[in-house]
Amino acid sequence: MLICIDAGHYLGTPGKRCLKSIDPRETREWVLNGRVADKVQALLEGYDCRSMRVDDVTGEREVTLYERVSAANHAGADLYLSIHHNAGINGGSGGGIVVYVCPGADEQSRRVQQAVYSRTVVRTGLWGNRANPTPEGELYVLNCTHMPAVLGEFGFMDSTTDTPIILTECYADRLAMGIVEALVEVYGLKEVEQVTYEQWMEFMSRYQRERGELAPSDWARAGLLEAQARGITDGTRPQCEATRQEVALMINAALKG
């Protein structure tokens, strides 16, 4: 399972930014899209799937829609997920989340569309106020990809109600969580077992303890007893690995003997 993530635009895309009267810093749309894409990718690392990005993750380079779609098609991705933020309210209120599929989209795209919409509105509390929050749209990345594809517009950058919310880190976290929950639901992704360093150390010391209690192998028994008689080894833990210092002492003892 390869999930292709597309954070829309880049830092230099003209006009794609928050409305100055609401956000004096005029945060670029790519910054919002990229932040969510990063979080989605990080969360997906905990599941049995792979992910790839088709935008420039630094936001510095413009990656054309053709390049994005080609990269996803070439990699044979199983899902194309495009992340955007909306505009068009011009300082009014309302807005919300809209998730598109292309006209005549396949069943899988529609399943992802519905799941992403419902999970993200529940997670973020940002409801769509449009008549149809899960419409079809003639969008290049949806029309030209060879795999199921959805494009989400996750709140408006020029809405007095949406914009202050979508700028927050908390919103981005919840949005990413909602998106990943939707993918887990539709594709049945399983959590990968993560072993911590502490757990690994515990397993390793148990392993070494158990090895230390093993008797010598038949083929080694006689030689081991002989080496022990000569004082080259103390004969303990015959099935454990020797450290460099233990080997040095054994060589030393052998040479003296």
Ligand SMILES: [Zn+2]
């Ligand atoms: Zn956009």
